[in-house]
Amino acid sequence: MHMVNWNPWHGCHKISPGCQHCYMYRSDARYERDSTLVRKTSSFNLPLRRNRSGEWKIPTNSMVWTCFTSDFLLPDADDWRAEAWDMIRQRRDVHFLFITKRIDRFAKCIPTDWGDGWPHVHVCCTCENQQMADYRLPIFQEAPIAHKSIVTEPLLERIDLSKWLGSWVSGVIAGGESGPDARVCHYDWILDIRRQCIDAKVPFRFKQTGACFFKDGRLYHIERRFQHAQARKAAINYRP
Numbered sequence: 001m002h003m004v005n006w007n008p009w010h011g012c013h014k015i016s017p018g019c020q021h022c023y024m025y026r027s028d029a030r031y032e033r034d035s036t037l038v039r040k041t042s043s044f045n046l047p048l049r050r051n052r053s054g055e056w057k058i059p060t061n062s063m064v065w066t067c068f069t070s071d072f073l074l075p076d077a078d079d080w081r082a083e084a085w086d087m088i089r090q091r092r093d094v095h096f097l098f099i100t101k102r103i104d105r106f107a108k109c110i111p112t113d114w115g116d117g118w119p120h121v122h123v124c125c126t127c128e129n130q131q132m133a134d135y136r137l138p139i140f141q142e143a144p145i146a147h148k149s150i151v152t153e154p155l156l157e158r159i160d161l162s163k164w165l166g167s168w169v170s171g172v173i174a175g176g177e178s179g180p181d182a183r184v185c186h187y188d189w190i191l192d193i194r195r196q197c198i199d200a201k202v203p204f205r206f207k208q209t210g211a212c213f214f215k216d217g218r219l220y221h222i223e224r225r226f227q228h229a230q231a232r233k234a235a236i237n238y239r240p
């Protein structure tokens, strides 16, 4: 499947512990950009752009990773979101996916014709610790969304998701934190989430180790380029 990034706006505000070492803040810092200034980007209307032959720049059947340098449900973007939804509405031939830490804003951010959720929109809710899981997952479970995944990344502690896991969840993704100040991620925590997924017959993916990984009594510092590969090597993904 063709993958495309679409960042209609850039910038965000930290709201929970998982945001502490946000990769977007780190990347902006390299260019001395203020990440808290939220602005529309020059690719705002990318889903509707066509090339010289009149074809969509984003081909049919693409997976569009949406708003990865912000949060799609950010209050600062409330005035722009209707137009973004309109573009998403017009491109039912592609699949849109966004990850949010603001699922508690979902109900007030959806368009009037949303119904039970558009079939081409996938929403991922992040839960980096137990407190965020306890707060966000009941809201997520009730939200009218056709495809829902839970992201436990950066995983900051052991989390019990078991009471929410069920057929409404398309999958759980787990991983550590990257960057120079990364907090430690324990392999035991990852395995624990995997076990919960197996018990509930929910697909599980170990996406990346993060930079600071604790396994079998040893702390490993793992370079960015090996973090995904090491997770793949563990071969613990699960599909019912």
Ligand code: SF4
Residues within 6 Å of the ligand: 012, 013, 014, 015, 016, 018, 019, 022, 023, 024, 025, 068, 069, 070, 071, 101
């Ligand atoms: S919500 Fe996401 S983009 Fe926004 S500060 Fe937190 S980690 Fe960064």
